[in-house]
Amino acid sequence: MAPNFRFAVVSDLHIALPETIWHHPSRFHLVEVSIPALESVFEHLTQLDLDFLLLPGDLTQHGEPENHLWLQKRLSKLPFPTYVIPGNHDVPTLTANNQSIAFRDFPEYYRKFGYGDSQNLYYTRTLLSGVRLIALNSNMFNDQGQQIGRVDAEQLHWLEATLATVKDELVLLMIHHNIIEHIPHQARHPMAQRYMLENAPQLLEILRRYGVKLVFTGHLHVQDIAYEDGIYDITTGSLVSYPHPYRVMEYRQDNYGRHWLQVQSYRVESTPDFPRLQAYSRKWMGDRSFPFLVKLLTLPPLNLPISQAEALAPSLREFWANIANGDALFTDFTAPVHLQNYFQAYGAIAPDGTPNLIDNHISLLL
Ligand SMILES: [Fe+2]
Ligand SMILES: [Fe+2]
Numbered sequence: 114m115a116p117n118f119r120f121a122v123v124s125d126l127h128i129a130l131p132e133t134i135w136h137h138p139s140r141f142h143l144v145e146v147s148i149p150a151l152e153s154v155f156e157h158l159t160q161l162d163l164d165f166l167l168l169p170g171d172l173t174q175h176g177e178p179e180n181h182l183w184l185q186k187r188l189s190k191l192p193f194p195t196y197v198i199p200g201n202h203d204v205p206t207l208t209a210n211n212q213s214i215a216f217r218d219f220p221e222y223y224r225k226f227g228y229g230d231s232q233n234l235y236y237t238r239t240l241l242s243g244v245r246l247i248a249l250n251s252n253m254f255n256d257q258g259q260q261i262g263r264v265d266a267e268q269l270h271w272l273e274a275t276l277a278t279v280k281d282e283l284v285l286l287m288i289h290h291n292i293i294e295h296i297p298h299q300a301r302h303p304m305a306q307r308y309m310l311e312n313a314p315q316l317l318e319i320l321r322r323y324g325v326k327l328v329f330t331g332h333l334h335v336q337d338i339a340y341e342d343g344i345y346d347i348t349t350g351s352l353v354s355y356p357h358p359y360r361v362m363e364y365r366q367d368n369y370g371r372h373w374l375q376v377q378s379y380r381v382e383s384t385p386d387f388p389r390l391q392a393y394s395r396k397w398m399g400d401r402s403f404p405f406l407v408k409l410l411t412l413p414p415l416n417l418p419i420s421q422a423e424a425l426a427p428s429l430r431e432f433w434a435n436i437a438n439g440d441a442l443f444t445d446f447t448a449p450v451h452l453q454n455y456f457q458a459y460g461a462i463a464p465d466g467t468p469n470l471i472d473n474h475i476s477l478l479l
Contacts, residue, residue, distance in 0.1 A: 115243040115283035115372075117365040118164040123154055124331035124359075125171040125351030127202060128180045141401055142353045143394055144174050148183075149384035150352045154359050155191065157379065161361060163193045165240050168226075169331040169349070170200025170251075170289030176213030181222040188226055196227040198248045199234055200289040200331060201262065207254050216252070235268050237275050244364075245282045247275060247325075251290040251310055262290040262332075263311040269319065276323035283364070283372075286328045292316055293328075293346035295337040296436065297458045303412055304405075308333045320344055326479055327374065336378060336439030336472050345477060347376065355394040356438050357381040358473075371478060378439070378473035398437070399430040406432065415455060425449070432456065439472030 128151070129144035158166065173180035181203070188195045199219045209215040220228035227236055227248055234250035249272070253263045264272075276284070290310040291299065299305040300313065310316060320328070327345055334351040336358050350358040363375045383390045406429050409415070410422035417425070435441040436459055443453075443460045463469035 114281060115364065116241060117363070118241055118244065119161065119361065119363045120165045120167060121158050121161070121163055122167045122169065122329055122347070122349045122360045122362065123151070123158075123352060124169050124349040125200065125334055125353065126151055126168065126184070127171055127174045127351065127353040128184050129174040130177075130179055130183055133174065133177045133180055139401055139404065141398070142174070142351070143355075143397055144353050146357070146381070146384050146387055146390065146394075147174070147353050149386065150357055150381045150390075151187070153381045153384060154352065154379075155187075158359075158361075159192055163361075165193055166191065166195040167246075167285075167287055167329055168195060168197045169287050169329050170198050171202040171331060171351070172197060172200065173203055176203050176205045178214050181214060185222050185226070194226075194240075196238065196240075196246055196248060196287065197223050198227070198287055198289060199250055199252055201252055201260055204234075204252050205260060207258065216254070233268075233271075235271065239282075240285070243282055245279060245284050247272065247284060247286045249286065249288040249316075251288050261311060262307065262309070264288070264316055269315065272316075273319055273323075276319065276325070279323070284323075284325045284327070286320065286325055288316075288328065288330055289332050291330045291333055291339075291346055291348055293339040293341045293344065295333055295335060295339050295346070295348055304408060317341075317344060335437050338376070338471050338475065338477075345374075350437055350439070352381065354437060355398045355434050356391060357394065358439075374477045374479060376473075376475050376477065395431075395434045398434045402430055402433050403427070406430070415452070425452075429456075432459075440470040442468055 127142050127144050128147045172184055204216040204219050205213050207216050220231055237247045240246050251262050253261050255261050291308050292310050292313040300309045330348045333348050334354045336350045337348050339346045349360050358378050358380045361377045366372050387393050403426050406426040407422045410417045440461045443457050461469050
């Protein structure tokens with residue numbers, strides 16, 4: 114039986130020491146704030162009497178050894194245990210190159226943060242008596258050497274064997290790629306499918322069979338809680354993109370014996386170099402969103418001609434910031450009428466058409 118406990122999730126840190134930052138005009142990640150934003154989060158979290166902290170991947174900007182080392186040292190100073198998994202940015206190549214560590218070397222950097230003496234990129238740990246973490250690696254390389262988001266067969270077998278031994282424990286599952294859709298048709302849309310785990314249905318089937326209900330993901334850089342058939346995929350936005358969010362959660366049992374997960378979300382409001390971080394970062398995202406919007410408008414299902422897409426894109430510059438923020442409603446949305454239904458489907462609307470604000474602050478009955 115799990116006790117009451119409190120923990121935090123901080124995702125997609127994309128840590129970049131100043132000397133590792135490349136300057137590119139269309140870079141979407143505000144990596145300049147990665148370290149000061151994380152320091153600001155830790156200042157808050159260290160006051161909260163947390164039982165543990167989860168970091169669901171993209172710990173570093175490009176898998177640089179110096180960034181992994183910096184994070185490893187910083188995490189070792191925290192007063193609570195921290196558990197990590199790799200994101201695609203942490204292990205971008207199979208073998209080491211002049212920028213990044215080798216895929217196989219990831220556990221070496223995070224021995225004290227979940228891996229222990231494991232040689233694998235996945236592991237399980239008892240977090241508290243009655244509470245088990247299963248941390249999966251969703252990064253693989255296909256036959257052409259390209260990185261893909263998938264859980265391999267060996268890991269799925271290990272997962273089944275591990276879940277078969279779990280008795281009376283609450284299981285928390287952490288994986289970088291999303292396993293339930295957070296935006297409409299995410300698994301099929303050419304721009305969004307890379308944020309989903311390729312074999313999500315296979316993983317979901319195992320989780321359902323063993324009654325795993327809570328999954329913590331990252332990668333999409335959006336605040337969103339998605340629910341499907343007994344499983345919550347709680348994805349947390351990135352510390353280096355608007356709205357620079359993180360979550361604090363409490364698991365508790367009420368007087369009727371029911372179990373709840375209470376989710377609270379916070380955001381980094383400022384850093385020393387960015388005193389108005391929220392406004393600055395929202396504008397940064399809008400300023401860089403034109404190519405993304407043109408692509409979205411010209412691809413199926415909208416298929417707008419390029420000239421129309423380019424004319425429309427400036428009026429949609431806030432669109433992705435609203436999505437990333439979570440709980441988007443698009444009630445004052447100024448798109449042409451024939452596009453409104455399409456864009457409103459991205460909002461936080463229940464099937465009956467009423468607002469359904471569950472992405473940032475919610476108590477989930479488990
Ligand atoms: Fe990321
Ligand atoms: Fe990612």
